[in-house]
Amino acid sequence: MRPLTADSLRGVWATLLLPLNADDSIxxxxxxxxxxTLAGSQVDGLYAHGTAGEFQTLTEDEFDRINSLLAGAGKPFQIGASHPSAQVQLSRVERAATLAPGAIQAVVPDWLPLNERELLEFFRRVAGAAGDVPLVLYNPPHAKTQVGPRQLAGLAAAVPTLIGLKTAGGDKAWFDEALQSGLALFVPGHFLASMSLLGAHGSYSNVAALSPDGAVRTADDLDVERRIGEFFEAHVAPLQKAGLSNPALDKFLAAVGDWADVGTRARWPMQSATPEQVEAARPVARRLLPELFRDSW
Structure with a gap:
């Protein structure tokens, strides 16, 4: 596809989730x-191998096979080439670039934090491996190296093919500073409506895990965002407190939304939500958030 730019990277993007067999095979x-199903939905594009895609568990053969399927789906797509090892990630970037995605998502290597010089060298080399394919920095709150808003402008200037940032976002002061970088700022789906008012450009959306089309239809609806918060407080926060990982939570949301046969199983050694937890949440989601579900349209 045509490479994305900081100006064209916009909207609600949905992730692929790994449906797993009992032996943890895909x-x-x-x-x-x-x-x-996702290719026929209203989302602006698809991506694979973020945290919810359990990228750190994939073999290289699994990574390549999923990428081949994604590239043939007929929908704008991005490939997450992330890996805790810089060396493995560089190899993934090189192979992902041959499929001409709109962008490649990269994380900062995760065993030890990088200093600013190391961070810059990492992205320069990744950019060289990606060639004409632009990059998106994936910098979640649990990353060892936190790239703050003051660093973004310098990083964007030094690496011209860096076009976007996946982030938890922040307050008005955070956005005012981060926007100076010129990067497209992507935030969590359950904060997209309110953070769009501060300058966010889109979301790699956890709400799309619950309902792909519903996430698009309600992307700017502050009241729906408030009610998503109520649902998350009642049914997602307790799972987080119990220690479930983000992949397990997104699979839980997909099972509640029931738009695809993803299943709740997360790859070993991560815990999974139970069928009972899904069944308890489904009627609450439909009562609180009818706008998300097709049977209410």
Missing amino acids: DFGRLESQLA
């Missing part, structure tokens, strides 16, 4: 079915 039949 059920590629169910993955292709999920991909077909």
